[in-house]
Amino acid sequence: SAVISQKPSRxxxxxxxxxxxxxxxxxxxxxxxxYRQQPGQSLTLIATANQGSEATYExxxxxxxxxxxxxxxxxxxxxxSNMSPEDSSIYLCSVVASLETQYFGPGTRLLVL
Amino acid sequence: DQQVKQNSPSLSVQEGRISILNCDxxxxxxxxxLWYKKYPAEGPTFLISISSIKDKNEDGRxxxxxxxSAKHLSLHIVPSQPGDSxxxxxxxxxxTSGTYxxxxxxxxxxxxxx
Numbered sequence: 001s002a003v004i005s006q007k008p009s010r011x012x013x014x015x016x017x018x019x020x021x022x023x024x025x026x027x028x029x030x031x032x033x034x035y036r037q038q039p040g041q042s043l044t045l046i047a048t049a050n051q052g053s054e055a056t057y058e059x060x061x062x063x064x065x066x067x068x069x070x071x072x073x074x075x076x077x078x079x080x081s082n083m084s085p086e087d088s089s090i091y092l093c094s095v096v097a098s099l100e101t102q103y104f105g106p107g108t109r110l111l112v113l
Numbered sequence: 114d115q116q117v118k119q120n121s122p123s124l125s126v127q128e129g130r131i132s133i134l135n136c137d138x139x140x141x142x143x144x145x146x147l148w149y150k151k152y153p154a155e156g157p158t159f160l161i162s163i164s165s166i167k168d169k170n171e172d173g174r175x176x177x178x179x180x181x182s183a184k185h186l187s188l189h190i191v192p193s194q195p196g197d198s199x200x201x202x203x204x205x206x207x208x209t210s211g212t213y214x215x216x217x218x219x220x221x222x223x224x225x226x227x
């Protein structure tokens with residue numbers, strides 16, 4: 001299995017500011033995703049982080065709001081831009097080892113005031 | 114449109130008994146299914162998977178059953194232990210999409226009573 005770390009683990013931010021979340025994997029992986037889990041809700045896919053090219057965003061998510069970088073096969077960042085209280089959520093990165101296994105990081109708990 | 118549904122938001126079971134968590138899906142193209150356990154303030158932990166070529170997969174105390182005709186899968190935990198108390202998510206993917214993207218259900222909170 002892959003070991004995934006995220007920074008920061010939690011943060012409290014003021015509205016209008018931006019936060020960049022880092023995701024580091026202990027091995028090279030092809031597929032990396034960013035998810036959001038809003039309070040009391042399921043996990044929603046934000047985007048696929050593509051190495052060397054622009055991320056692929058799901059319906060309802062745009063690059064201006066959630067810019068993503070993937071400079072190599074072990075690292076990715078997600079920025080939550082111009083934050084509002086509605087962005088308060090847990091943000092998770094995940095990696096795919098195979099069609100039958102997908103691993104998640106510990107998550108970043110964000111509270112926007 | 115919720116393609117993956119977990120209709121029971123919560124479940125309580127006595128320690129030592131069987132826990133059965135259910136999941137229904139609507140997309141007939143889904144052919145890979147995962148179950149995750151999630152504790153508060155942690156990321157989801159992968160538990161067990163099943164592909165549509167099987168109807169059962171077992172790993173220790175965890176067994177997943179797949180009924181393709183009913184578009185239904187279930188996770189059985191036997192015997193249930195207090196440490197199993199967590200939120201359980203099922204997730205589904207269509208391999209033909211080539212994207213490895215999974216759609217998650219809304220979760221079932223399991224409480225195992227000592």
